[in-house]
Every structure is written in C-alpha cells, then in structure tokens.
Amino acid sequence: MADRQRVYTGRRLPNGGAVVFVIDKEGDSRRLRLHLKECNHSPTGFEWGYGGSGPAQLAFEILFDVFGDAALALRMHQAFKRERIAVLDRKRPWQFGEGEIILWAAKFATGN
Secondary structure (H helix, E strand, C coil): CCCCCCEEEEEECCCCCEEEEEECCCCCEEECCCCCCCCCCCCCCCCCCCCCHHHHHHHHHHHHHHHCCHHHHHHHHHHHHHHHHCCCCCCCCEEEEHHHHHHHHHHHHHCC
8 A cells, every 4th residue: 555654663561671663564563773873872772751861762763764864863863752752651552653753853844
C-alpha cells in the first residue's frame, strides 16, 4: 500500500529495560539502532518519560531514522525530546507514526 508509513513503538521489557522497534511500510519489524558515532548521549540505550540522556538518544535516533540526515537530527533532537519523548509515560507503551514525526519537524522548522 502506498499510504503505509513506518511506525516507531516503545515498550518496557520484564526487567524494566526499554526497547524500541520500527515497523516498516511492509509490516516488518526491527529494533531501532544506536548510531553513537553521530550522536552519543546514551551508549546504554533508550529511555523516555523525562528529559535525560536516554530520551535525547531516542529522539536523535528516531529523527535520524526518519530523515536519514544526522546533522538535521542533531539540530532538532533536543526539541523533539522535550516536546514528544520526555512527556511520554515511562511505564506505558507508546508509538509514533512517521507522518506524525514529519509533521512535527515541519512545525519545528517554521517555528510554529
């Protein structure tokens, strides 16, 4: 289907750790990768629900995955962390559609 988009979803493991998956346009799932050479806030992985280094890493990785541009992701990731990642409930699963992220980025770029 031409209108399908990637979906980013996070949940807690039984041990309390955080895991984030990307479901692609074909419905296949993969774990979101760390790109520590491009941005190294949290080498131990992702977090959400507060404004720390794990949420900053997650924000960068989602933006980098959507746009494929590390410089662009670096410019936007702290705002994305504050506005979208830090406000998530730490204990609950979450998901963002690719279109929702692109719309957020467009608003960020225009200052709205």
